[in-house]
Amino acid sequence: xxLVLDNISHTVNGESFLSNINLTLESGSFNVLLGxxxxxxxxxxxxxxGLDKSTEGKVILHGKDLTDVKIQERNVSxxxxxxxxxxxxxxxxxxxxxxxIAKVKGSEIAKRVQETAAILQIEPFLDRFPLELSGGQxxxxxxxxxxxxxxxxxxxxxxxxxxxxxxxEELRSELRGLFKERNAIAIYATxxxxxxxxxxxxxxxxxxxxxxxxxxxxxxxxxxxxxxxASLYSEPTINLIKGRVTDSGVSLENRVHFAMRAELEGLPNxxxxxxxxxxxxxxxxxxxxxLELNMTVELAEISGSETYMHVHNxxxxxxxxxxxxxxxxxxxxxxxxxxxxxLFVFDLTGKTIQVPSSIQKGAS
Amino acid sequence: xxxxxRKKLGLALYIVFLFIPIYWLVIMSFKGTEEILxxxxxxxxxxxxxxYHTIFTDSTWYMGYVNSMIxxxxxxxxxxxxxxxxxxxxxxxxxxxxxxxxxxxxxxxxAPPAVFLLPFFQLYSSVGLFDTHIAVALAxxxxxxxxxxxxxxxxxxxxxxxxxETAYIDGYSFPKFFLRIFxxxxxxxxxxxxxxxxxxxxxxxxxxxxLTSVDAKPIAAIMTRTVGAAGIDWGLLAAAGVxxxxxxxxxxxxxxxxxxxxxxxxxx
Numbered sequence: 052x053x054l055v056l057d058n059i060s061h062t063v064n065g066e067s068f069l070s071n072i073n074l075t076l077e078s079g080s081f082n083v084l085l086g087x088x089x090x091x092x093x094x095x096x097x098x099x100x101g102l103d104k105s106t107e108g109k110v111i112l113h114g115k116d117l118t119d120v121k122i123q124e125r126n127v128s129x130x131x132x133x134x135x136x137x138x139x140x141x142x143x144x145x146x147x148x149x150x151x152i153a154k155v156k157g158s159e160i161a162k163r164v165q166e167t168a169a170i171l172q173i174e175p176f177l178d179r180f181p182l183e184l185s186g187g188q189x190x191x192x193x194x195x196x197x198x199x200x201x202x203x204x205x206x207x208x209x210x211x212x213x214x215x216x217x218x219x220e221e222l223r224s225e226l227r228g229l230f231k232e233r234n235a236i237a238i239y240a241t242x243x244x245x246x247x248x249x250x251x252x253x254x255x256x257x258x259x260x261x262x263x264x265x266x267x268x269x270x271x272x273x274x275x276x277x278x279x280x281a282s283l284y285s286e287p288t289i290n291l292i293k294g295r296v297t298d299s300g301v302s303l304e305n306r307v308h309f310a311m312r313a314e315l316e317g318l319p320n321x322x323x324x325x326x327x328x329x330x331x332x333x334x335x336x337x338x339x340x341x342l343e344l345n346m347t348v349e350l351a352e353i354s355g356s357e358t359y360m361h362v363h364n365x366x367x368x369x370x371x372x373x374x375x376x377x378x379x380x381x382x383x384x385x386x387x388x389x390x391x392x393x394l395f396v397f398d399l400t401g402k403t404i405q406v407p408s409s410i411q412k413g414a415s
Numbered sequence: 416x417x418x419x420x421r422k423k424l425g426l427a428l429y430i431v432f433l434f435i436p437i438y439w440l441v442i443m444s445f446k447g448t449e450e451i452l453x454x455x456x457x458x459x460x461x462x463x464x465x466x467y468h469t470i471f472t473d474s475t476w477y478m479g480y481v482n483s484m485i486x487x488x489x490x491x492x493x494x495x496x497x498x499x500x501x502x503x504x505x506x507x508x509x510x511x512x513x514x515x516x517x518x519x520x521x522x523x524x525x526a527p528p529a530v531f532l533l534p535f536f537q538l539y540s541s542v543g544l545f546d547t548h549i550a551v552a553l554a555x556x557x558x559x560x561x562x563x564x565x566x567x568x569x570x571x572x573x574x575x576x577x578x579x580e581t582a583y584i585d586g587y588s589f590p591k592f593f594l595r596i597f598x599x600x601x602x603x604x605x606x607x608x609x610x611x612x613x614x615x616x617x618x619x620x621x622x623x624x625x626l627t628s629v630d631a632k633p634i635a636a637i638m639t640r641t642v643g644a645a646g647i648d649w650g651l652l653a654a655a656g657v658x659x660x661x662x663x664x665x666x667x668x669x670x671x672x673x674x675x676x677x678x679x680x681x682x683x
Contacts, residue, residue: 123587127584128584133577135578137582138600139596149586152585152587152591200585
């Protein structure tokens with residue numbers, strides 16, 4: 052029992068939105084589509100829901116081709132980024148509407164509406180109208196409507212984007228729980244690697260209409276197939292530095308040299324791209340072989356309890372992720388320490404050659 | 416006097432000024448012809464209901480109101496039935512020439528009604544529609560349908576497309592969605608549209624008079640016939656005028672909030 056996307060391509064007015072998507076999503080699984088805006092997440096969801104028809108390829112659910120099945124008969128539900136409810140119906144009737152249209156018995160409807168509302172904690176608002184509720188409650192209402200019917204596929208298109216930070220975390224942690232006992236295929240689109248990681252499950256990286264990598268959330272983090280996957284799956288984005296391996300050692304941007312080390316042994320001489328995670332760079336040396344670089348602070352932004360510092364010098368531009376809150380004035384010189392034993396190595400076509408052992412083992 | 420007091424006084428004077436003709440019409444309707452022609456009186460000295468009595472008892476008078484109401488209701492119904500699907504298509508689908516067609520609809524309003532008078536008269540005479548209520552209603556549709564499509568399209572475009580999609584995903588078929596979800600969402604728009612149809616059709620004189628003779632004669636046309644052997648019956652005419660205003664006042668009272676919303680949407 053599964054949802055198979057068979058070689059799906061979608062082109063509108065000569066512009067390609069999706070190309071050659073092949074995915075298999077199992078029943079009872081929680082799937083995250085991660086990608087930036089314009090990656091094709093929404094397009095893919097609309098194709099699965101039947102709101103649009105793909106120019107090529109098939110959507111196959113439980114062995115049945117859905118291509119010519121109408122939306123009404125696909126048994127999917129969907130939650131949008133905007134809070135979409137029927138403003139002229141009460142919250143109770145909003146939630147009940149898919150059941151009413153499916154001609155479920157009245158007593159059964161009342162029971163299921165009550166249950167779903169209880170899970171999403173909107174019981175006190177059942178007799179109000181959606182526009183009288185806060186954004187979070189409105190979104191809960193539309194989630195309840197999506198969950199109340201036993202849909203085989205439940206689509207979430209960035210449902211938490213328009214909510215405030217605290218509410219987002221709260222709903223996110225509830226979401227996984229909602230799917231524990233269900234046998235539905237949940238698909239959740241997000242632009243944030245953090246969110247994908249927090250939700251776990253199967254993650255598919257989408258970029259410009261292509262699948263970059265697909266697999267368990269932690270697997271992609273530990274074993275990105277390509278430079279693209281590594282940079283899409285890191286937040287803040289992984290620092291990429293051009294480098295060259297020669298007999299005498301490694302040089303970065305032809306400026307900074309360090310001796311060949313055990314981790315990088317075995318790399319043939321040649322040009323590479325090296326990647327280093329922002330969280331691995333520090334302002335104090337951690338290790339004897341850290342590379343000291345003199346940089347200038349460009350910007351220090353505080354995100355939650357972390358500080359993202361953008362530094363640059365004539366040859367490098369780096370982002371550093373620091374724990375805690377730090378105030379730095381711009382244009383201040385700083386020394387940063389790049390750990391040479393925690394480098395990702397990519398070849399020039401973007402294929403991953405090596406991932407630092409500390410990441411592979413699970414510690415970041 | 417402070418600023419807000421002066422503002423209120425100015426507004427009050429303006430409203431009084433606006434109401435002078437209506438006041439004059441109302442007091443005239445309670446006067447006899449001698450008093451009206453006799454000299455300036457600011458209120459009826461010789462108060463009489465005779466004028467109203469004549470209108471409510473003489474079938475040539477009151478049938479004018481009935482006829483007007485019949486074709487106005489017909490026009491509102493036809494306009495909404497035709498304009499709702501059209502406006503939905505314009506707001507939701509892209510098709511070849513949609514913007515041109517939309518503009519062309521509106522450009523119908525730019526032609527002077529008199530231009531269409533002769534063709535309508537000739538056409539209706541030859542197909543036997545002359546002097547029927549439906550004739551006037553259909554002729555008025557030429558003007559009300561484009562306006563209705565224009566207004567409704569504005570309201571419909573205010574409803575996010577996601578609502579349509581959510582309804583389909585929930586399992587609604589198109590007709591069910593349209594009647595049970597969509598129409599209630601744009602009921603202000605429907606109210607405003609019906610109001611504008613009413614306003615047009617109720618006061619329109621040229622078509623209504625030309626396309627009817629006896630059976631469907633509207634009140635506005637009857638009012639032009641008060642010139643008798645004894646001259647013009649001013650009091651009767653004034654009473655008929657007052658009665659003509661009343662339905663408009665009632666309709667405006669019911670849709671006043673919706674009209675404000677329509678103005679806010681910029682389509683009225």
